[in-house]
Amino acid sequence: MPRAVITGAAGGIGGAVARTFAAAGYELALLDLSKAEQPGAESIALDLTDPEAVAEAFERIARRWDRIDALINVAGINHRAPVREMAVADWDRMMDVNVGHMFLTAKNAVSHMGEGAAIVNMASISGHVATPDYPAYVTTKAAVESFTFALSQEVGDRGIRVNAVAPGWVNAGFTDAALSEAENPQDIFDAAREAHLLGRMAEPEEVADAALWLASPEASFVTGQTLFVDGGLMRKH
Numbered sequence: 269m270p271r272a273v274i275t276g277a278a279g280g281i282g283g284a285v286a287r288t289f290a291a292a293g294y295e296l297a298l299l300d301l302s303k304a305e306q307p308g309a310e311s312i313a314l315d316l317t318d319p320e321a322v323a324e325a326f327e328r329i330a331r332r333w334d335r336i337d338a339l340i341n342v343a344g345i346n347h348r349a350p351v352r353e354m355a356v357a358d359w360d361r362m363m364d365v366n367v368g369h370m371f372l373t374a375k376n377a378v379s380h381m382g383e384g385a386a387i388v389n390m391a392s393i394s395g396h397v398a399t400p401d402y403p404a405y406v407t408t409k410a411a412v413e414s415f416t417f418a419l420s421q422e423v424g425d426r427g428i429r430v431n432a433v434a435p436g437w438v439n440a441g442f443t444d445a446a447l448s449e450a451e452n453p454q455d456i457f458d459a460a461r462e463a464h465l466l467g468r469m470a471e472p473e474e475v476a477d478a479a480l481w482l483a484s485p486e487a488s489f490v491t492g493q494t495l496f497v498d499g500g501l502m503r504k505h
């Protein structure tokens with residue numbers, strides 16, 4: 269049975285990733301601030317920006333498993349503030365969660381990974397297209413791809429693949445939060461129809477399927493790449 273560690277698994281996209289990997293026969297360890305609900309999975313509640321907590325979580329995982337086949341880094345936060353108004357602490361937190369946690373999990377995971385193992389990091393089209401008033405998010409999501417590329421170079425000779433998934437708008441998580449705050453939620457769906465060639469947002473399972481493929485032997489010669497799961501949004505820019 270293959271084994272996957274998934275961060276952000278209590279969230280919208282991370283939850284779909286956990287369900288998708290479970291359905292594909294993976295044994296799961298789920299890391300998030302709160303315990304992720306998934307039958308049969310080991311859920312560990314922690315702050316993924318805490319180096320000691322992350323190290324302890326991987327020690328716990330290593331006591332149970334003799335290897336890790338997949339690390340799927342999904343945890344992330346968003347913060348709306350233009351540069352001139354953003355608090356330094358908010359900027360630092362964005363970096364620590366969105367990029368730093370991927371460094372910490374990879375740092376602890378790669379020694380338990382070998383030939384055929386894979387890491388998948390959740391990026392975003394926001395690292396590529398105008399997203400006004402979200403400079404920290406844009407910066408972190410671009411950095412996720414740079415980190416993915418750099419790590420793929422470091423571990424390629426051990427047969428470990430590292431890729432990123434860059435979704436467009438996804439009908440879950442951050443979008444749920446935006447919908448609940450919107451005066452007219454239909455405006456968001458209308459904007460999504462305009463933004464994507466396919467005329468809609470992604471369902472979280474469509475993003476999870478891409479992560480599953482990148483982690484699978486079917487993607488055995490794919491590394492250092494970003495897979496855009498964006499319904500053609502990038503092709504409209």
Ligand SMILES: NC(=O)c1ccc[n+]([C@@H]2O[C@H](COP(=O)([O-])OP(=O)(O)OC[C@H]3O[C@@H](n4cnc5c(N)ncnc54)[C@H](O)[C@@H]3O)[C@@H](O)[C@H]2O)c1
Nearest residue numbers: 276278279280281300301315316343344392437438441442
């Ligand atoms: N929803 C979208 O439209 C969309 C689009 C593109 C990319 N993404 C990316 O997908 C990922 C998941 O987003 P989502 O929309 O499912 O949001 P979400 O808020 O539902 O999920 C994020 C999860 O990360 C966890 N998390 C945040 N900080 C943490 C920390 N310090 N320690 C441990 N866990 C922490 C949260 O508890 C949450 O469960 C993010 O990386 C986001 O940037 C989302």
